[in-house]
Amino acid sequence: MTEPVDVLWTGENAPGHAHPGDAGADLVSTESFVLQPGERRLVGTGLRIALPEGYAGFVVPRSGLAAKHGITIVNAPGTVDAGYRGEIGVALLNTDAAEAYEVRTGDRIAQLIVMPVPRVTYTRVEALPDSVRGEGGFGSSGYGDRGGALYGAADDFQEGTDA
Numbered sequence: 001m002t003e004p005v006d007v008l009w010t011g012e013n014a015p016g017h018a019h020p021g022d023a024g025a026d027l028v029s030t031e032s033f034v035l036q037p038g039e040r041r042l043v044g045t046g047l048r049i050a051l052p053e054g055y056a057g058f059v060v061p062r063s064g065l066a067a068k069h070g071i072t073i074v075n076a077p078g079t080v081d082a083g084y085r086g087e088i089g090v091a092l093l094n095t096d097a098a099e100a101y102e103v104r105t106g107d108r109i110a111q112l113i114v115m116p117v118p119r120v121t122y123t124r125v126e127a128l129p130d131s132v133r134g135e136g137g138f139g140s141s142g143y144g145d146r147g148g149a150l151y152g153a154a155d156d157f158q159e160g161t162d163a
Contacts, residue, residue: 007051010048013028029090031044035100042089043091048087049080050082054082055116056114058078058115060073060110072093
């Protein structure tokens with residue numbers, strides 16, 4: 001189990017976890033508006049935080065808004081650095097091709113996940129060590145190819161069953 005982390009905050013609405021054990025704390029809108037199909041908008045939350053050194057906050061979409069209404073975050077995840085003290089804004093995007101989406105003041109629009117981040121040192125070398133993946137990048141693991149086994153996949157998996 002990890003130790004609790006104190007995050008100082010100011011604003012109108014405390015970030016809150018809906019259920020015990022939830023990773024993300026809900027962020028709410030401080031404004032009412034209608035997000036048209038294909039439209040994006042930077043939305044204020046009224047929240048400012050002070051993260052301890054060695055931590056970062058990540059602003060991520062709410063799964064229900066994404067699945068039911070096509071509402072996502074343009075730069076997901078948005079990063080809140082430990083030294084940032086401004087208001088947390090959420091760059092919402094309506095991906096629905098036909099339906100507008102109404103946001104009201106106080107609506108939960110995103111989640112904030114706070115995680116430790118190590119200090120990284122970058123070391124220049126002449127060559128990188130080999131790996132199983134190598135230089136395979138975008139799409140290198142295939143698309144919808146169910147003929148071959150996935151690394152680490154269960155041998156008894158069969159689509160359409162509970163197995």
